[in-house]
Amino acid sequence: MLTKREELFGGTPDEYLSHKEKYENSTRKAVILFSLLRKIQEENNTDLTNYRNLLSGVLGASISQDGSPFGLHYIMFMPVFMSQADEEQQERWLHRALNCSIIGSYAQTELGHGTFIRGLETTATYDPSTQEFVLHSPTLTSYKWWPGGLGNTANYCIVIAQLYSKGECHGIHSFIVQVRDEDTHMPLPGIKVGEIGVKMGLNAVNNGFIGFENVRIPRTNMLMKHAKILEDGTYVKSKNSKLIYGAMVFVRVVIVFDSVNYLAKAITVATRYSAVRRQSQLKEGEPERQILDYVTQQDKILTAIAGCFAMKMNARMLWDTFNVINDQLHKGNMERLGELHALACCLKAISTSDSSLFTARCRVSCGGHGYMVSSTLPATSALTTASCTYEGDNTVLLLQTARFLLKTWRQIDTGPLTPTVEYLKTVSAPGFSYKWENSIEGIIRGFQIVSMKKISSCLNLMTAKVMSGMSQADAWNTISIQLVSAGESHCRAIVISTFHEDMSKAMRSMSASLAEVMGQLVELYAVYWTLERLGDLLEYTSISGADVVKLRSWYEELLRKIRPNAVGLVDAFDIIDELLQSTLGAYDGRVYERLMEEALKSPLNAEPVNQSFHKYLKPFMQGKL
Ligand SMILES: CC(C)(COP(=O)(O)OP(=O)(O)OC[C@H]1O[C@@H](n2cnc3c(N)ncnc32)[C@H](O)[C@@H]1OP(=O)(O)O)[C@@H](O)C(=O)NCCC(=O)NCCSC(=O)CCCCCCCCCCCCCCC(=O)O
Numbered sequence: 104m105l106t107k108r109e110e111l112f113g114g115t116p117d118e119y120l121s122h123k124e125k126y127e128n129s130t131r132k133a134v135i136l137f138s139l140l141r142k143i144q145e146e147n148n149t150d151l152t153n154y155r156n157l158l159s160g161v162l163g164a165s166i167s168q169d170g171s172p173f174g175l176h177y178i179m180f181m182p183v184f185m186s187q188a189d190e191e192q193q194e195r196w197l198h199r200a201l202n203c204s205i206i207g208s209y210a211q212t213e214l215g216h217g218t219f220i221r222g223l224e225t226t227a228t229y230d231p232s233t234q235e236f237v238l239h240s241p242t243l244t245s246y247k248w249w250p251g252g253l254g255n256t257a258n259y260c261i262v263i264a265q266l267y268s269k270g271e272c273h274g275i276h277s278f279i280v281q282v283r284d285e286d287t288h289m290p291l292p293g294i295k296v297g298e299i300g301v302k303m304g305l306n307a308v309n310n311g312f313i314g315f316e317n318v319r320i321p322r323t324n325m326l327m328k329h330a331k332i333l334e335d336g337t338y339v340k341s342k343n344s345k346l347i348y349g350a351m352v353f354v355r356v357v358i359v360f361d362s363v364n365y366l367a368k369a370i371t372v373a374t375r376y377s378a379v380r381r382q383s384q385l386k387e388g389e390p391e392r393q394i395l396d397y398v399t400q401q402d403k404i405l406t407a408i409a410g411c412f413a414m415k416m417n418a419r420m421l422w423d424t425f426n427v428i429n430d431q432l433h434k435g436n437m438e439r440l441g442e443l444h445a446l447a448c449c450l451k452a453i454s455t456s457d458s459s460l461f462t463a464r465c466r467v468s469c470g471g472h473g474y475m476v477s478s479t480l481p482a483t484s485a486l487t488t489a490s491c492t493y494e495g496d497n498t499v500l501l502l503q504t505a506r507f508l509l510k511t512w513r514q515i516d517t518g519p520l521t522p523t524v525e526y527l528k529t530v531s532a533p534g535f536s537y538k539w540e541n542s543i544e545g546i547i548r549g550f551q552i553v554s555m556k557k558i559s560s561c562l563n564l565m566t567a568k569v570m571s572g573m574s575q576a577d578a579w580n581t582i583s584i585q586l587v588s589a590g591e592s593h594c595r596a597i598v599i600s601t602f603h604e605d606m607s608k609a610m611r612s613m614s615a616s617l618a619e620v621m622g623q624l625v626e627l628y629a630v631y632w633t634l635e636r637l638g639d640l641l642e643y644t645s646i647s648g649a650d651v652v653k654l655r656s657w658y659e660e661l662l663r664k665i666r667p668n669a670v671g672l673v674d675a676f677d678i679i680d681e682l683l684q685s686t687l688g689a690y691d692g693r694v695y696e697r698l699m700e701e702a703l704k705s706p707l708n709a710e711p712v713n714q715s716f717h718k719y720l721k722p723f724m725q726g727k728l
């Protein structure tokens with residue numbers, strides 16, 4: 104009798120399963136895992152804070168590198184209910200979703216539209232005679248495409264469609280739609296549903312497509328916490344049309360945590376392997392060195408460790424900010440909605456792009472063995488690059504942040520600014536003077552000045568172009584590279600200052616030796632990004648060549664100091680081998696034995712001569728083909 108652990112982590116490695124077998128195996132494992140999790144979650148887990156902890160457990164424990172067919176059920180289907188369903192609807196559906204007696208997905212993206220959601224084509228037309236909505240996919244491009252779990256798993260989904268009533272379009276709204284019969288799992292009449300095929304990664308997520316042929320759903324299937332349709336078809340507006348976008352903000356917030364989780368896995372593998380792997384001699388006749396002793400290797404890996412700690416602290420700040428503003432929204436105070444959206448956008452973009460960049464570096468830093476699927480680094484790299492796209496393409500999200508920053512800059516003299524942008528007032532105040540200094544505080548100030556000056560420059564450029572006769576939209580597009588850069592600079596200033604401030608607070612309760620190491624990580628992160636963004640700092644601050652020389656020495660000194668604690672730092676993530684799933688990163692360091700053990704699991708090693716020799720090779724080599 105297999106133990107739960109053996110059931111979850113044993114069996115044929117996924118990499119040797121077919122696409123279909125991989126899905127079936129992931130579903131088998133997901134049922135085991137989620138049955139366990141269902142037992143520990145409170146029934147009324149509709150509080151977003153508790154919910155995120157559940158999500159952490161669910162996704163953190165997702166035991167396949169390829170994701171889970173249940174992921175979207177937890178990641179979006181349920182949060183959308185919590186944020187968009189009225190009380191009666193929550194009463195009707197949420198309990199069933201929480202105990203997984205229904206499995207849901209989130210169908211927003213279409214073949215023809217992912218970013219521009221106001222352009223979605225799926226329609227939901229209200230029929231007052233029957234008090235139903237008629238859901239329809241008018242074109243091939245209107246077919247929903249991507250929803251996780253929709254291919255073969257979910258029997259319900261949230262559908263985002265253009266709402267029509269009394270001949271008028273009211274824009275996109277959310278609807279709960281049953282997709283498959285709860286007993287037979289057959290697709291319901293008028294519904295064409297399937298799986299989208301093999302992807303770069305996440306091949307157990309079961310992303311699907313769905314098309315509707317005049318499918319009728321009750322009026323009360325429109326999620327009506329914000330906007331409503333009355334029985335006679337009268338449309339009641341929401342307090343803010345963007346509240347329907349609320350679930351995306353929540354998921355962007357949790358994706359920042361997720362990007363940290365992926366990066367923590369990658370740097371655990373790369374760091375441990377770099378301590379085990381010996382290659383080349385530093386001095387003739389000496390034993391081969393641990394590759395972690397090479398400063399170039401430290402440059403790749405230790406900065407990733409610092410980045411992981413930095414983003415973890417920023418994820419917590421963002422979560423706290425989300426909860427504060429979300430409470431205000433619940434009380435009808437929309438004042439900081441735009442700020443929350445802008446912060447979630449830039450942190451999701453920067454955390455995922457950093458995670459993708461550093462994970463790719465971890466892969467390369469492990470040489471050939473890092474290219475083995477059994478190292479887990481290729482799959483983790485595929486995961487992090489996906490996160491730069493899902494829940495909003497990073498470029499588009501940084502443009503959203505830039506839009507908020509320009510709006511803020513236009514109003515800079517009309518009153519106090521909200522917390523995440525009040526630095527703009529400080530560094531632009533009359534009489535404010537600043538001379539570059541090689542210190543954490545000096546670096547933070549420098550990044551804040553760069554951000555402010557980029558925003559100011561973008562607004563001046565926009566104004567000049569519009570004055571010259573260019574349309575607002577063309578002016579925006581023309582300078583959009585600079586707008587994205589302004590969004591990134593704003594975010595980097597926030598990340599460094601948050602890391603410094605929150606770590607300084609945390610260090611007060613640490614031992615002196617631990618605080619020293621944590622302080623080194625903050626310095627490494629700040630100095631690394633200073634050297635990475637030298638162009639901006641040279642353009643907008645008084646940093647000098649002499650400062651740069653000293654910064655480089657400071658950077659190399661920090662690498663030297665952190666090197667002895669590298670393995671201890673990643674061990675602190677405490678990722679068990681079963682979740683790490685890596686021949687290179689296992690805790691016992693038996694890299695070569697594990698590589699060979701995994702290789703022997705290949706079906707091609709089941710027999711000494713593969714059948715292709717007799718069928719193809721031998722006749723070929725004998726000139727008979
Ligand atoms: C925002 C858009 C790009 C544009 O929208 P619009 O066209 O409607 O807006 P405009 O640009 O015209 O006007 C902007 C205007 O609107 C405001 N706005 C816009 N968006 C929002 C918002 N969300 N909230 C509030 N306000 C908003 C903006 O501020 C402007 O206001 P002003 O006019 O005042 O300036 C939009 O089209 C858009 O969002 N596009 C992106 C589409 C998108 O994101 N799609 C996602 C589809 S779902 C998906 O991809 C699912 C993926 C799921 C993958 C799995 C995730 C894994 C998570 C794991 C969780 C693990 C948890 C671990 C936790 C732990 O470890 O602890």
Ligand SMILES: Cc1cc2nc3c(=O)[nH]c(=O)nc-3n(C[C@H](O)[C@H](O)[C@H](O)COP(=O)(O)OP(=O)(O)OC[C@H]3O[C@@H](n4cnc5c(N)ncnc54)[C@H](O)[C@@H]3O)c2cc1C
Binds near residue numbers: 216249310
């Ligand atoms: C693994 C994965 C899982 C997913 N899961 C789901 C899901 O469960 N449910 C769901 O609904 N969706 C899901 N998606 C879809 C995802 O949300 C979209 O792919 C994403 O929103 C990007 O939209 P798009 O693919 O149409 O890209 P596009 O918007 O077509 O982007 C392509 C390029 O165009 C650029 N671009 C687009 N608009 C602009 C603009 N205004 N200004 C400047 N540049 C622009 C982008 O920057 C990008 O470089 C998933 C996607 C992936 C990869």
